[in-house]
Amino acid sequence: MAQRTGPPRRDAMQRLLHRFYEPLQLLWMLNPARGQCCPAPAAGEQSSDFLGRWRRFLDALSWLCDFEHGGKTVSSVAVQALPSGNRFWLCCGHEAALQHLTWMLSLLEDEELSLPSQQVRAISTVAVTTISHSGDKVKRYARELSRYIAKVAVPSDVELSTETREMLRALDQLASLSDAEELCLEAVAFAHFDSLNGVAEASIRLDGPSDWSLVKHFVVRLRSWHQKAAIAVRFAGSFRSLLQDHTISWLPLPPSRDMPPSDAKTNLMSALKRMLKADEKERVSDLCQAMEDLRSFNFDQVFQESYSSGRLSLAVHSEVFLLEHFHEEGLFFVQNDRYIGCSKPSCYCCSLYMRYHPGNFVLRPSHGTAWVTWSPPLLSNCDAQEIRQRNLFVMNRVIEHLRRDVVNEIEHRFARRRRQPDSTSGGYTAPS
């Protein structure tokens, strides 16, 4: 393989970005599903410790502000402790979430929520109002549920039991409901949930989620509006003082960016060479050969084409942007718990960023997927020397970790794993 090196990359920021996006692109091509880096919090409210419930409350509020499927409306919430009343910071790209959070928090602050009957009413109000903003998301989950029901209904080599066939009929009925509110409520009341849980558990695969676990996942997703509303309402009922005299601020996300432009150094051998330490450079040919043997496509060609396609729009993820805001402004967290709530488990890059950040933030649950469109959160502020230094400090450590993962993937020739869904799913006890 010819090795092109080209002239040196003189701009320090562009150099840093290339050092980051080259291994990220390779990891994306090799095996982007890195797996969960940190355990997801248990669904429901089994945990009696305050911090566990507080973090689930922040995640639930964030989730209720995320109206669309995919990454467009991902939202993060963290709370600044202030003597005059806590300030809820919402970071996302859509202003409608701010109005919804304002409405939810004022309901949770004003309502008398000490009695179970009052809580049931408030849970229903929050769930139904949020569902009315999230019609497309509900429809998408129902479509996905139907798709996976069809897959598990025709197994090639397994005879289905009578109980499983009955459950499939009930699942079909559920997925066919067209009214979003009714569909979500019926998912909460789904009588075969324990059986579904059992079948999903029995079908666990080595290489990622099974079709049965995805059926369960989408049923759990449809129950999520009531589940998240229950977490928020019950928490507010127990810790009302944390919401008293609160204020809300919106932190909009910065605009998306383009990939750094490819140059003569944008080729597989040159990128691999930069990833290796000075005394390891002779391994580059072996790694190149190993990559050629790994997959049926031409790695070098796909690497260069995707890097320079101009189609990739890079976005800052809300949890790390909010994290940097708290760090930069020196804001105090409620109970000094340095946790950033988010509507989704964090991705691979956000997890690494939090892990190597000097601010000692609490690591979030993570689905571990490496998104090639991830953007470092500080780029728009790097004119200031101190921020540029921090960006360099964190990103250098992220890059080191990323490079180790890429080399590990190549050397061990792991099979490509199925990606986990971005969202968590777990058991849920319906509000009584």
Ligand SMILES: [Zn+2]
């Ligand atoms: Zn992320």
